[in-house]
Every structure is written in structure tokens, then in C-alpha cells.
Amino acid sequence: MNVLVATDKPFAKIATDGIRKEIEAAGHTLSLLEKYTEKAQLLAAVKTADAIIIRSDLIDAEVLAAAPQLKIVVRAGAGYDNVDLAEATAHNVCVMNTPGQNANAVAELALGMMVMAARNLYNGTSGTELKGKKLGIHAYGNVGRNVARIAKGFGMEVYAYDAFCPKEVIEAEGVTAVTSAEELYQTCHIVSLHIPATAETKHSINRALVGRLPKGGILINTARKEVIDEDELIGLMEERPDLKYMTDVMPAANDTFSAKFSDRYFSTPKKMGAQTAEANINAGIAAARQIVGFFKDGITQFKVN
Numbered sequence: 001m002n003v004l005v006a007t008d009k010p011f012a013k014i015a016t017d018g019i020r021k022e023i024e025a026a027g028h029t030l031s032l033l034e035k036y037t038e039k040a041q042l043l044a045a046v047k048t049a050d051a052i053i054i055r056s057d058l059i060d061a062e063v064l065a066a067a068p069q070l071k072i073v074v075r076a077g078a079g080y081d082n083v084d085l086a087e088a089t090a091h092n093v094c095v096m097n098t099p100g101q102n103a104n105a106v107a108e109l110a111l112g113m114m115v116m117a118a119r120n121l122y123n124g125t126s127g128t129e130l131k132g133k134k135l136g137i138h139a140y141g142n143v144g145r146n147v148a149r150i151a152k153g154f155g156m157e158v159y160a161y162d163a164f165c166p167k168e169v170i171e172a173e174g175v176t177a178v179t180s181a182e183e184l185y186q187t188c189h190i191v192s193l194h195i196p197a198t199a200e201t202k203h204s205i206n207r208a209l210v211g212r213l214p215k216g217g218i219l220i221n222t223a224r225k226e227v228i229d230e231d232e233l234i235g236l237m238e239e240r241p242d243l244k245y246m247t248d249v250m251p252a253a254n255d256t257f258s259a260k261f262s263d264r265y266f267s268t269p270k271k272m273g274a275q276t277a278e279a280n281i282n283a284g285i286a287a288a289r290q291i292v293g294f295f296k297d298g299i300t301q302f303k304v305n
């Protein structure tokens with residue numbers, strides 16, 4: 001089978017070497033399309049692909065139509081909002097993710113952004129410490145749990161809200177479960193977002209919710225830009241000069257945020273949460289093994305469509 005790794009943001013070389021080893025040991029061939037600049041390059045590369053490994057790369061109807069041999073797409077990572085699942089199913093293409101494999105990397109970055117915000121973006125002025133502060137984890141999945149683990153090491157009081165995770169599971173890990181997002185935001189000094197981008201969550205992080213943060217509140221977003229109502233957040237930050245927003249997913253309105261709030265807003269230029277050698281190895285090799293298992297034994301454990 002022909003396996004294509006199509007990554008606009010490439011994995012570390014050690015990870016692609018590992019992927020190649022797994023794929024070739026199983027008798028398949030591997031090709032790489034990295035740092036592509038035009039969709040046409042992806043459309044050409046998928047023509048002969050039986051399997052594709054991607055990151056945040058867009059797999060839409062046009063890409064699926066250009067890939068007549070395609071049987072499986074594995075998103076090396078957690079969020080699969082970049083894949084048109086209905087269209088993949090219509091083409092009989094199995095879509096998987098690799099849950100948890102890059103979670104620690106994203107969680108470490110979330111804590112790094114908290115320190116950056118608490119220390120006033122390292123501008124030389126006196127900041128605050130994380131110790132003793134209340135941290136709210138919005139969605140207690142693989143990343144949220146890792147954030148909780150690390151935050152406890154900082155001496156933070158950790159709270160979480162997750163509509164789908166039972167209270168007992170959260171509390172068994174020494175985290176206080178609250179019963180609504182509203183309660184989380186009004187209780188915590190810092191909220192770290194870990195919700196997926198879905199039709200239900202789109203623009204759900206709005207003025208009414210973020211406005212509940214106490215004075216000096218910090219919002220950390222290592223999730224997706226689509227979950228934020230950017231116009232409302234800009235309006236709220238104009239009214240509340242005490243609020244800070246740190247994001248690893250550049251807003252559509254990045255220029256406005258930067259111009260208006262340069263001393264309390266930061267965005268990475270490109271999503272960096274999962275961009276570590278360890279996360280690339282974990283997620284990339286998991287993706288390769290899932291493809292090998294799918295072709296050899298029909299294993300579909302992490303199928304999402």
C-alpha cells in the first residue's frame with residue numbers, strides 16, 4: 001500500500017524516520033509531502049495514496065475526490081475538525097485520530113502560557129505567581145488531565161468542567177468538578193480551554209462567559225480558534241483592561257488583538273502545542289501503527305467516522 005505523510009507543519013525528522021520504519025517493515029511504501037504551499041500539491045500527492053497521515057491538514061471533499069485509492073486517513077493528533085467526516089464516510093474512507101499521544105506537549109505549553117501571562121509577558125514589571133491560584137480546566141480530556149497534573153505541581157487549586165466526564169472521574173484525580181461552564185469561569189483566576197471545535201462549541205466562549213472571570217483573569221487557548229467569539233472577546237477586553245488572552249491558535253482577528261492589547265495578548269505564529277520531538281514521535285508512530293494494523297488485521301480502534 002502507498003502511505004502518504006502530508007504535513008504542512010512537518011514532524012521532527014526523528015518522527016518521520018520512525019514512521020518510515022513502521023510502514024516499510026510492514027511491506028508498504030512511504031512518501032512525504034511536507035511544508036506544501038498550494039492545495040494543488042496535496043491534490044496531486046493523494047492520487048495514488050491508499051493511506052494518509054495528517055496533522056491539521058485539511059481533508060475536504062475535493063481532496064477525497066482526488067484520492068480514488070484512499071482507504072484510511074489518520075490524524076496524528078487529537079482534533080479531527082479538519083477532516084470532512086461525512087464525505088470520508090461517503091467515500092468509504094476510515095478516519096482515525098491518535099488520542100492522548102500529544103497531550104503532554106500541549107499541556108506543558110498551556111502552563112508555559114500561564115506563566116507568561118502571570119509575569120506580564122516578561123516585560124520587566126512585577127507579576128504574580130501561579131501558586132495558590134484557582135485554575136479552571138474547561139473540558140477534562142487527555143490534555144485537560146495533563147494540565148491538572150502539572151498545575152498541581154505549581155501548587156494551584158484545580159477545578160474542571162466537562163459535560164461528558166463523570167464528576168467521580170475528575171474528583172478521583174484531586175480536581176474539584178463544577179457543574180457548569182459559568183461556575184468554572186466565575187470561580188477561577190485562570191481558565192484553560194480544551195474543548196473540541198464542533199457545531200455546538202463554535203463561538204461558545206463569549207462575552208457572557210469570559211466576563212465572569214474575576215479581576216485579573218486569564219484565558220488560555222490551546223484548543224481551537226473557532227470556539228472563541230472573537231468580536232465579543234475584543235469588546236470585553238476593551239471594557240476590562242485587567243483581562244489577558246494567551247492563545248496557541250491565532251485568531252482570525254490577530255491584528256486587532258495585537259494592536260489593541262499588545263501588553264496582555266499573545267499568539268504563537270503557528271500552532272506549537274504539539275510541536276515537540278516527543279509528541280511528533282508518539283503521534284506519528286501511533287498513526288503509522290494504526291495504518292499497519294488496519295491493513296493487516298482490520299483494526300479500527302480509533303475510528304471516528
Ligand code: 3PG
Pocket residue numbers: 009055056057076077078079080102223271272273274275
Ligand atoms: C491536536 O488536535 O492534536 C492538536 O491541536 C495539535 O495539532 P497539530 O498536529 O496541527 O500541531
